Amino acid sequence: MRPLTNEETTTLFEKLAKYIGSNIKHLIDRPDETYCFRLHKDRVYYLSEKMVRVASSIGRDHLGSAGVCFGKFTKTGKFTLHVTALDYLAQYAKHKIWIKPNGEMTYLYGNNVVKAHLGRITDDTPEHTGVVIYSMTDMPLGFGVTARSTAEMKKLQPTDIIVFHQADVGEYLRSEDTLL
Amino acid sequence: MGSSKKNTKKTTKPPNNKKTTTTVTTTVKAGKKKNGTATKSKNPLDNLPDYVQVPNAEEDNVDISDEDLAFFAENRDFGKFLKSMDSKELTKNENKKKMVASTEKKKRATQTIPDPTTAELTSSDEDDYNDDDLEDFNQSDLESLEDEEDLPSINGGSDDDDEDELMISASDDENDLLLDEEDLLEAMEEEPVKKKRKQQEPNASDEEMDYELKPRKVAGEWTKKDYHSRLPIKLPGGKVTQVQPNFSDEEKSDQEEVEEEEVVEEEEEMDESEILVPEEPERKLTKKEYLLSKKEELAQTASTIQEDPEANAGLLKTLRKVANDQNMTIKKLALLTQLAVYKDIIPGYRIRPLTEKEESVKVSKDVKRLREFEKTLLSNYESYIKDLDIILKDKKGREQDPSLVLVAMRCLCELLTTKTHFNFRLNLMVTIVSRMSVVNWNEVADMGCKAMITVFENDESGRTSLDAVTMMTRMIKSKNYAVHENVINSFLHLRLRDELAPLASRSDDDESRGKKRKKQFLNKKARKALKETKEIEKEFKEAEAVVSKEEKEKNHTETLKLMFAFYFRVLKKQSQSPLLPAVLQGLAKFAHLISVDFFDDLLNALKIVLESLDHKSSGGTAGAGTRKRLLCIITAFELLSGQGEALNYDLKAYYSELYGILYEAAFHYMVEDKPSLEHLSESEMLTRGLELMFLKKRQVPVNRMAAFIKRFSVVALNMPSKTVMNCLQLVKRLIHKDRRLDALVQSEDRAASGIYMPYLQDPDLCNPFGTSLYELFLYKDHYDPAIRTLAQSIQQPPESA
Numbered sequence: 001m002r003p004l005t006n007e008e009t010t011t012l013f014e015k016l017a018k019y020i021g022s023n024i025k026h027l028i029d030r031p032d033e034t035y036c037f038r039l040h041k042d043r044v045y046y047l048s049e050k051m052v053r054v055a056s057s058i059g060r061d062h063l064g065s066a067g068v069c070f071g072k073f074t075k076t077g078k079f080t081l082h083v084t085a086l087d088y089l090a091q092y093a094k095h096k097i098w099i100k101p102n103g104e105m106t107y108l109y110g111n112n113v114v115k116a117h118l119g120r121i122t123d124d125t126p127e128h129t130g131v132v133i134y135s136m137t138d139m140p141l142g143f144g145v146t147a148r149s150t151a152e153m154k155k156l157q158p159t160d161i162i163v164f165h166q167a168d169v170g171e172y173l174r175s176e177d178t179l180l
Numbered sequence: 181m182g183s184s185k186k187n188t189k190k191t192t193k194p195p196n197n198k199k200t201t202t203t204v205t206t207t208v209k210a211g212k213k214k215n216g217t218a219t220k221s222k223n224p225l226d227n228l229p230d231y232v233q234v235p236n237a238e239e240d241n242v243d244i245s246d247e248d249l250a251f252f253a254e255n256r257d258f259g260k261f262l263k264s265m266d267s268k269e270l271t272k273n274e275n276k277k278k279m280v281a282s283t284e285k286k287k288r289a290t291q292t293i294p295d296p297t298t299a300e301l302t303s304s305d306e307d308d309y310n311d312d313d314l315e316d317f318n319q320s321d322l323e324s325l326e327d328e329e330d331l332p333s334i335n336g337g338s339d340d341d342d343e344d345e346l347m348i349s350a351s352d353d354e355n356d357l358l359l360d361e362e363d364l365l366e367a368m369e370e371e372p373v374k375k376k377r378k379q380q381e382p383n384a385s386d387e388e389m390d391y392e393l394k395p396r397k398v399a400g401e402w403t404k405k406d407y408h409s410r411l412p413i414k415l416p417g418g419k420v421t422q423v424q425p426n427f428s429d430e431e432k433s434d435q436e437e438v439e440e441e442e443v444v445e446e447e448e449e450m451d452e453s454e455i456l457v458p459e460e461p462e463r464k465l466t467k468k469e470y471l472l473s474k475k476e477e478l479a480q481t482a483s484t485i486q487e488d489p490e491a492n493a494g495l496l497k498t499l500r501k502v503a504n505d506q507n508m509t510i511k512k513l514a515l516l517t518q519l520a521v522y523k524d525i526i527p528g529y530r531i532r533p534l535t536e537k538e539e540s541v542k543v544s545k546d547v548k549r550l551r552e553f554e555k556t557l558l559s560n561y562e563s564y565i566k567d568l569d570i571i572l573k574d575k576k577g578r579e580q581d582p583s584l585v586l587v588a589m590r591c592l593c594e595l596l597t598t599k600t601h602f603n604f605r606l607n608l609m610v611t612i613v614s615r616m617s618v619v620n621w622n623e624v625a626d627m628g629c630k631a632m633i634t635v636f637e638n639d640e641s642g643r644t645s646l647d648a649v650t651m652m653t654r655m656i657k658s659k660n661y662a663v664h665e666n667v668i669n670s671f672l673h674l675r676l677r678d679e680l681a682p683l684a685s686r687s688d689d690d691e692s693r694g695k696k697r698k699k700q701f702l703n704k705k706a707r708k709a710l711k712e713t714k715e716i717e718k719e720f721k722e723a724e725a726v727v728s729k730e731e732k733e734k735n736h737t738e739t740l741k742l743m744f745a746f747y748f749r750v751l752k753k754q755s756q757s758p759l760l761p762a763v764l765q766g767l768a769k770f771a772h773l774i775s776v777d778f779f780d781d782l783l784n785a786l787k788i789v790l791e792s793l794d795h796k797s798s799g800g801t802a803g804a805g806t807r808k809r810l811l812c813i814i815t816a817f818e819l820l821s822g823q824g825e826a827l828n829y830d831l832k833a834y835y836s837e838l839y840g841i842l843y844e845a846a847f848h849y850m851v852e853d854k855p856s857l858e859h860l861s862e863s864e865m866l867t868r869g870l871e872l873m874f875l876k877k878r879q880v881p882v883n884r885m886a887a888f889i890k891r892f893s894v895v896a897l898n899m900p901s902k903t904v905m906n907c908l909q910l911v912k913r914l915i916h917k918d919r920r921l922d923a924l925v926q927s928e929d930r931a932a933s934g935i936y937m938p939y940l941q942d943p944d945l946c947n948p949f950g951t952s953l954y955e956l957f958l959y960k961d962h963y964d965p966a967i968r969t970l971a972q973s974i975q976q977p978p979e980s981a
Binding site: 023026030031032091092096098118119120121122123124134136138150151154 | 780783787828829830831832833879881882883934935937942944945947
């Protein structure tokens with residue numbers, strides 16, 4: 001368990017900003033307790049200060065995970081967000097997409113979202129931004145990156161891709177082993 | 181009046197008579213003179229019955245006190261007089277005769293004093309009057325009466341007017357007196373009508389003398405100034421004379437009756453503004469006579485023209501000549517006379533200029549006469565309009581005589597609204613629209629605006645509206661959008677909504693029909709016959725003069741295009757413009773008529789405007805900026821509610837804006853205050869915005885809804901009870917709509933982790949399910965019982981889940 005270096009923090013926040021924008025401060029300055037990010041075996045964990053103190057008393061090899069795992073750093077220093085961060089991303093998301101019930105299943109299998117399944121979309125979503133995907137009942141299903149902006153989306157064919165799949169809750173079943 | 185005034189009986193009616201309330205008017209000025217028994221009408225003669233209805237006195241009500249009896253015993257003469265009254269004679273409607281007789285009828289726009297007393301006075305005073313008193317009344321006395329400027333006429337119409345004044349003037353003093361006598365008099369009273377004074381009987385000795393009823397007459401010498409306000413002048417003949425200032429009101433006398441009743445109102449204004457013209461005493465009479473003669477001339481010509489328009493069309497020119505007179509009164513009267521005449525003689529069709537071919541053809545006498553008439557009519561009409569235009573444009577004249585401008589404007593408006601189909605309509609509109617373009621809204625502009633609104637509302641074919649809108653948008657553009665918002669508000673009266681709505685359904689039918697129809701095989705004869713029948717049908721349709729749907733649609737579409745181009749321009753360039761609220765309102769009203777493609781641009785523009793507006797509050801209520809923001813939000817949601825449902829946009833920014841505004845509204849103690857009739861109060865706008873946001877939409881994120889509910893139940897704690905009512909009802913409906921919001925009211929399980937952040941300005945992030953609606957407990961103790969029950973019902977819904 002070590003705190004993140006500056007570069008790592010920058011990379012992390014840049015990635016997070018794609019999805020939640022300026023709401024990152026809500027992650028850090030929480031009214032109940034201060035939370036922070038810690039690195040352990042190349043994975044970034046999000047935990048409260050109290051928990052940091054407790055977790056630091058466990059040895060490196062014996063510590064499985066602490067807090068919420070947001071993602072991991074690759075060997076080349078890039079940061080990937082995991083589906084385990086979905087809760088927090090969903091809470092503070094800036095751009096949201098709702099997909100119709102008939103499109104849920106195919107997305108949960110790991111496919112990209114097509115225009116035909118689009119239920120609703122936040123106004124003014126630019127191209128290539130991070131969006132969080134919800135079902136029509138406001139249940140977060142995962143997140144992804146937009147292929148087109150909101151305005152252009154109108155002109156697309158029903159089979160065109162509008163959101164590239166990044167992570168979805170189906171991964172809890174599919175990649176059970178690799179998640180942690 | 182005098183101390184010798186006895187407790188005399190007056191033949192006056194107690195207040196409970198059932199006479200009509202339009203009684204004799206008080207102030208003795210130019211205005212409508214109402215007969216105590218006749219109702220106001222354009223042609224008073226028609227409404228006057230020959231005999232005035234006399235309500236029977238109710239015997240039961242008569243309470244005769246002992247004092248009164250004693251009095252009666254003493255003064256037997258009075259009783260004698262009463263017995264000798266001739267009821268028939270009294271109830272004969274003299275005014276009818278009078279009105280028929282007099283050529284000049286001055287109608288007075290005056291206030292009415294309390295009706296009963298006046299009514300009574302009429303009757304009693306007539307009986308009391310001596311003829312002698314009348315002669316005493318001269319100019320100066322009249323002036324000394326009430327303080328109004330307008331004095332009654334001294335020549336022909338004076339009798340009527342004098343009666344009025346006398347009665348009215350005495351009324352105030354006599355009020356108390358009358359009420360005492362009521363019971364006494366009831367038994368013996370009838371409802372006499374104004375009689376000619378000359379026919380009155382000499383008063384009994386005990387009755388109130390007429391001189392007691394009149395206000396104190398100030399003798400002419402008293403009012404006449406000791407000093408001379410003007411220096412003596414030297415006449416052309418070499419004589420040196422003293423000049424008496426001529427009172428302007430003298431000229432008010434002997435006004436001609438023009439059909440428009442408001443002539444007199446304008447004359448009133450004229451009176452006030454008229455400059456005192458120093459006149460030599462010798463010419464005083466001739467000026468009046470001159471006025472009189474001019475008026476008679478106008479009346480003569482007008483009636484001749486109206487009798488037989490076709491023959492006497494040439495007389496229109498004389499009317500115009502009179503209008504060029506120097507005297508303001510004559511000028512106005514002439515203009516109004518012309519207006520009345522044109523209104524009557526203009527035909528119901530548009531006169532088009534004759535082609536060469538038609539002119540060369542030999543036509544019958546009748547047709548020739550008609551054509552001549554039309555030609556003269558047109559040329560005179562054109563010059564008339566030009567005159568009006570010149571008057572309106574004349575800046576110098578406007579300062580000197582604003583009432584003339586008003587009269588001219590009124591003429592124009594009347595012509596436009598009543599004769600929209602006739603020629604020169606464009607010229608009329610141009611003038612009116614240019615008058616409306618002033619930034620400082622004045623009466624002239626107001627009249628013009630109202631006229632345009634009437635035109636819009638009465639427009640069947642859409643052609644006139646199109647012209648008007650074209651002109652108005654052009655004018656506004658040329659003025660660089662510096663116009664009053666009433667001009668834009670007039671657009672709201674366009675009849676576009678209803679006409680264009682079924683557009684989609686209709687076009688489908690046509691298309692399907694077009695595809696299915698095959699080209700039928702017709703031989704030559706059949707084709708020829710078909711062509712002929714088609715032509716005949718076309719002529720039939722023309723004759724029917726039914727406005728075709730296609731034409732209407734075309735016109736409406738064009739109008740819409742212009743209007744929306746204008747709206748967009750304002751939105752994009754001038755987000756700070758004061759026209760914004762009117763523009764937004766117009767957008768909201770007509771948004772469902774434009775194509776969905778434009779919605780994108782529109783929403784973008786709205787967002788830009790929203791962000792650029794300021795956040796200040798002023799005077800305990802939302803400032804102008806906040807008001808505009810609310811309007812923006814409401815407009816945006818209304819756009820998306822109609823056809824915009826196809827666009828599945830989630831307007832997050834607007835929600836956050838409203839969330840913020842709600843918070844500020846808690847500090848506005850005047851939140852229910854309506855700045856003017858047209859605008860909604862801030863609380864109403866908030867409620868409307870909330871309704872649009874939540875109730876009309878199918879899918880709103882629960883978190884957002886819950887956050888809003890929590891916030892406005894908190895905010896409403898500080899609001900007046902009506903707003904609280906609205907908020908709580910909204911809460912109730914929302915909870916009813918979405919079961920998940922129940923968690924706010926229940927306290928059973930945790931619906932979310934973390935705590936609620938009340939000061940956060942983002943509704944999505946504040947974690948509302950971490951809290952509950954504790955405020956309902958506070959509302960249960962509210963001072964308003966309705967709110968108490970409502971809060972109770974929210975907490976424990978009747979179905980009790």
